[in-house]
Amino acid sequence: MDQLPLHFSVNGKQHALSVDVSATLLDTLRERLGLTGTKKGCDHGQCGACTVLSDGRRINACLTLAVMHEGRAITTIEGIASGDDLHALQKAFIAHDAFQCGYCTPGQICSAVGMIHEGHVGTPEGRPAADDALRDVVREFMSGNLCRCGAYTNIVDAIMDVLHQQDRS
Amino acid sequence: MNPFSYLRVTDVAQAAREGCGAEAKFIAGGTNLLDLMKENVERPQRLIDINGLPLDRIEGTKEGGLRIGALVRNADLAAHKEVRNRYPLLSSALLAGASPQLRNMATTGGNIMQRTRCYYFYDVATPCNKRDPGSGCGAIGGVNRIHAILGASDLCIATHPSDMCVAMAALDAKVNVSGPDGDRSIPFTDFHRLPGDTPERDNELQRGELITSIDLPAHTFPKHYTYLKVRDRLSYAFALVSVAVALEMDGGRIVQARIALGGVAHKPWRRRDAEQILEGGTPDGKAYIRSAQALLAGARGQGDNDFKIELAQRTIVRALTQAARGTPQPQTRKSIV
Numbered sequence: 001m002d003q004l005p006l007h008f009s010v011n012g013k014q015h016a017l018s019v020d021v022s023a024t025l026l027d028t029l030r031e032r033l034g035l036t037g038t039k040k041g042c043d044h045g046q047c048g049a050c051t052v053l054s055d056g057r058r059i060n061a062c063l064t065l066a067v068m069h070e071g072r073a074i075t076t077i078e079g080i081a082s083g084d085d086l087h088a089l090q091k092a093f094i095a096h097d098a099f100q101c102g103y104c105t106p107g108q109i110c111s112a113v114g115m116i117h118e119g120h121v122g123t124p125e126g127r128p129a130a131d132d133a134l135r136d137v138v139r140e141f142m143s144g145n146l147c148r149c150g151a152y153t154n155i156v157d158a159i160m161d162v163l164h165q166q167d168r169s
Numbered sequence: 170m171n172p173f174s175y176l177r178v179t180d181v182a183q184a185a186r187e188g189c190g191a192e193a194k195f196i197a198g199g200t201n202l203l204d205l206m207k208e209n210v211e212r213p214q215r216l217i218d219i220n221g222l223p224l225d226r227i228e229g230t231k232e233g234g235l236r237i238g239a240l241v242r243n244a245d246l247a248a249h250k251e252v253r254n255r256y257p258l259l260s261s262a263l264l265a266g267a268s269p270q271l272r273n274m275a276t277t278g279g280n281i282m283q284r285t286r287c288y289y290f291y292d293v294a295t296p297c298n299k300r301d302p303g304s305g306c307g308a309i310g311g312v313n314r315i316h317a318i319l320g321a322s323d324l325c326i327a328t329h330p331s332d333m334c335v336a337m338a339a340l341d342a343k344v345n346v347s348g349p350d351g352d353r354s355i356p357f358t359d360f361h362r363l364p365g366d367t368p369e370r371d372n373e374l375q376r377g378e379l380i381t382s383i384d385l386p387a388h389t390f391p392k393h394y395t396y397l398k399v400r401d402r403l404s405y406a407f408a409l410v411s412v413a414v415a416l417e418m419d420g421g422r423i424v425q426a427r428i429a430l431g432g433v434a435h436k437p438w439r440r441r442d443a444e445q446i447l448e449g450g451t452p453d454g455k456a457y458i459r460s461a462q463a464l465l466a467g468a469r470g471q472g473d474n475d476f477k478i479e480l481a482q483r484t485i486v487r488a489l490t491q492a493a494r495g496t497p498q499p500q501t502r503k504s505i506v
Contacts, residue, residue, distance in 0.1 A: 063271075068218060144270045
């Protein structure tokens with residue numbers, strides 16, 4: 001197997017590794033860097049448990065090679081909080097009981113961070129003013145993250161809470 | 170995954186040269202290719218990473234259209250202001266496909282090159298003429314709920330899974346490619362092939378040829394359009410049937426009509442004669458049915474997918490109604506408008 005050098009930052013920390021070219025970003029984060037917060041669910045891009053941010057954009061870490069992220073900045077669930085101060089979405093997921101088993105939660109939170117950053121709820125039609133329409137937009141733009149426990153209602157509640165917090169600030 | 174070597178290329182000529190190598194594959198977003206490699210369906214010995222090529226721009230053409238670089242990500246294309254304002258059909262179709270994560274990764278060229286989601290193509294324990302020419306077709310006489318009703322052959326009944334491509338076919342896009350023998354441009358509707366007796370070939374690309382950009386013509390259909398996708402669940406699922414409609418209306422008459430179907434054939438399905446039935450007339454339910462019947466002429470079910478023939482007709486009629494009224498299907502509201 002070919003090895004290549006890989007220089008990238010993960011949660012603000014620079015790493016220089018030699019990686020097998022066939023290693024996915026997901027396996028590199030988990031097995032080489034010990035960042036096991038990012039979960040391997042389906043390993044085929046269908047469940048979203050492996051969602052991380054690459055240069056601020058949410059992606060499925062299972063469907064990309066680590067060597068394709070040379071020079072990039074990766075953020076995983078371990079890098080979402082500021083020290084002990086949880087990210088607003090992490091707090092909201094706790095407050096709204098937005099999980100049961102928790103396996104999908106890191107991917108859900110990274111995906112929600114990405115969604116808000118992308119400016120969605122900037123659809124072609126623009127962000128709807130009414131809450132029920134905005135919930136539909138959130139559900140659609142979070143559809144890449146499955147929750148087998150079925151905590152969707154509370155997940156959307158948590159995200160809506162953060163969107164409203166942002167509107168107020 | 171099988172072992173492979175990996176090379177980053179920085180110019181198109183180098184990519185075309187390296188792409189000529191036996192068992193070489195280009196990788197851009199990688200969302201379909203890496204999945205197929207994990208399944209042992211694709212076994213390239215060399216991956217040529219084209220993400221460093223300067224093909225990530227969207228710019229106007231001198232004909233008044235838009236040129237979309239092959240490496241523009243699906244999410245960026247859907248959100249691009251010119252696309253949203255001038256080609257909303259394309260934006261809508263993109264947002265109907267995949268998930269936000271995948272759209273952030275997947276490229277315009279890669280979307281066109283994605284392979285069928287036929288279960289038998291994916292399952293290497295079963296025969297498949299597309300994956301393993303001459304081995305047979307598991308889908309014919311097998312489980313074929315998702316398969317083709319139009320343009321299929323005795324060797325393959327797979328469908329092309331893209332939403333984006335259905336809109337591009339309706340919009341009369343062109344695919345610009347670069348290869349060892351130079352550059353050429355292929356009309357979108359000629360780019361993908363019907364399976365015939367060579368189902369292993371999805372499209373007209375020759376070895377080493379690389380998609381560099383897509384051109385959209387100046388004709389934009391900004392108001393009377395819709396992308397209506399019918400699927401087993403409301404998000405993040407491939408189409409059973411999808412319909413892209415673009416109409417140009419003038420004083421209550423349909424001047425020009427474009428209709429393309431997804432989920433029903435090995436390529437986005439269009440027929441000019443079906444569109445011409447509508448042109449010059451006023452929006453009319455009976456004409457919609459005649460047009461739908463013309464577009465579906467020769468449709469044949471495989472058993473499990475017989476329902477698609479009537480579903481397609483109804484979806485075409487509804488999509489034409491939406492487009493003529495100027496009330497396109499929103500991709501975030503799930504009730505059909």
